Amino acid sequence: MDGRPAQPSRKRTGDPGTGTPRGSTFWTVTQTCWRLFLLKYILALFPVKTPDYLHVGTLYHALLEGWSVEGLYTFPPEYHPHIELAKKLYDERLAGPPIPSSTAKEKQRTLPFGMTAKADREELSFGKRKAIRDFKSTIFFSEHDEKQWNVNLGILAEAMGHGAEKAIVDVICKAGGDNFGRVQQFEVEVGEREREAVEQLVNDARLEIHARVDEACSELNKYEVCGQDGNKPKDDHQKALLYKRLRAIFPKRMPSCVGKYGPCHYYERCWGDGPEKHLFKQNQRKGYAWVNDEGDVVLRDKVSRLSDAYVGVV
Numbered sequence: 405m406d407g408r409p410a411q412p413s414r415k416r417t418g419d420p421g422t423g424t425p426r427g428s429t430f431w432t433v434t435q436t437c438w439r440l441f442l443l444k445y446i447l448a449l450f451p452v453k454t455p456d457y458l459h460v461g462t463l464y465h466a467l468l469e470g471w472s473v474e475g476l477y478t479f480p481p482e483y484h485p486h487i488e489l490a491k492k493l494y495d496e497r498l499a500g501p502p503i504p505s506s507t508a509k510e511k512q513r514t515l516p517f518g519m520t521a522k523a524d525r526e527e528l529s530f531g532k533r534k535a536i537r538d539f540k541s542t543i544f545f546s547e548h549d550e551k552q553w554n555v556n557l558g559i560l561a562e563a564m565g566h567g568a569e570k571a572i573v574d575v576i577c578k579a580g581g582d583n584f585g586r587v588q589q590f591e592v593e594v595g596e597r598e599r600e601a602v603e604q605l606v607n608d609a610r611l612e613i614h615a616r617v618d619e620a621c622s623e624l625n626k627y628e629v630c631g632q633d634g635n636k637p638k639d640d641h642q643k644a645l646l647y648k649r650l651r652a653i654f655p656k657r658m659p660s661c662v663g664k665y666g667p668c669h670y671y672e673r674c675w676g677d678g679p680e681k682h683l684f685k686q687n688q689r690k691g692y693a694w695v696n697d698e699g700d701v702v703l704r705d706k707v708s709r710l711s712d713a714y715v716g717v718v
């Protein structure tokens with residue numbers, strides 16, 4: 405125990421309803437899988453159990469932010485078994501490449517096109533050039549990591565939020581074995597081409613979200629499922645057709661179901677038959693507060709309506 409005071413509460417990965425509603429995760433999901441978008445941001449469903457590797461990463465970040473080990477024990481109990489490993493990882497990182505002092509930490513920025521981004525740190529790099537640094541942990545390194553970070557939406561947006569033309573992705577290996585604690589740093593240049601791509605992705609995604617939400621609502625209107633009088637589809641055939649249409653508006657995307665770190669967190673929900681299929685909890689703040697500034701109220705109402713309608717459909 406190092407005795408430093410616990411810091412104020414911060415985002416903990418996997419806790420529903422925390423984090424920014426318009427950050428890179430939100431927008432990236434629109435590229436990954438529309439069924440995932442439906443489950444996560446419309447039905448607001450979250451797996452009851454967060455994967456262990458996310459616990460370690462969250463605790464490691466907290467230590468880098470200045471949390472004490474005692475402070476980590478104020479995290480929910482499921483984090484506690486991972487504190488020792490996170491502390492070892494943190495010690496390895498401190499023994500690794502030097503970490504320059506920061507000029508800002510964990511400051512959330514909103515980009516002009518409505519995306520939010522929060523870099524772990526802002527630093528002044530060589531030639532007093534502003535840079536951001538983001539700490540990541542991984543299970544393994546790949547020869548394609550550099551290319552992958554060069555086009556990572558979150559990293560690019562964080563640099564944009566700080567007006568920086570360089571981002572440093574500071575990655576540590578958390579898997580056991582010889583590579584444990586090995587650090588690799590990737591330098592990402594953020595120029596006009598990258599800034600344009602980020603803005604375009606977010607604007608296109610926003611249009612697509614609106615289009616799909618509107619389409620689903622118009623299907624409901626057509627079938628009068630959720631009218632104020634609570635009308636139901638006239639017969640089973642009609643109901644089956646409606647459900648088919650609703651599923652098609654937010655389709656599954658099979659290539660995204662299993663990735664570098666294993667299955668998608670919603671794999672059991674989408675493909676499982678066992679009890680795990682039902683181990684999801686709904687965020688109390690149904691419908692989220694996730695929409696862009698202009699469409700906030702209208703879309704929130706629609707999302708809430710869809711949330712009710714989709715229960716039992718997927």
Ligand code: SF4
Pocket residue numbers: 436437438439440443655656657658660661662668669670671672674675
């Ligand atoms: S398991 Fe596959 S289909 Fe289901 S949400 Fe995840 S990526 Fe989409």
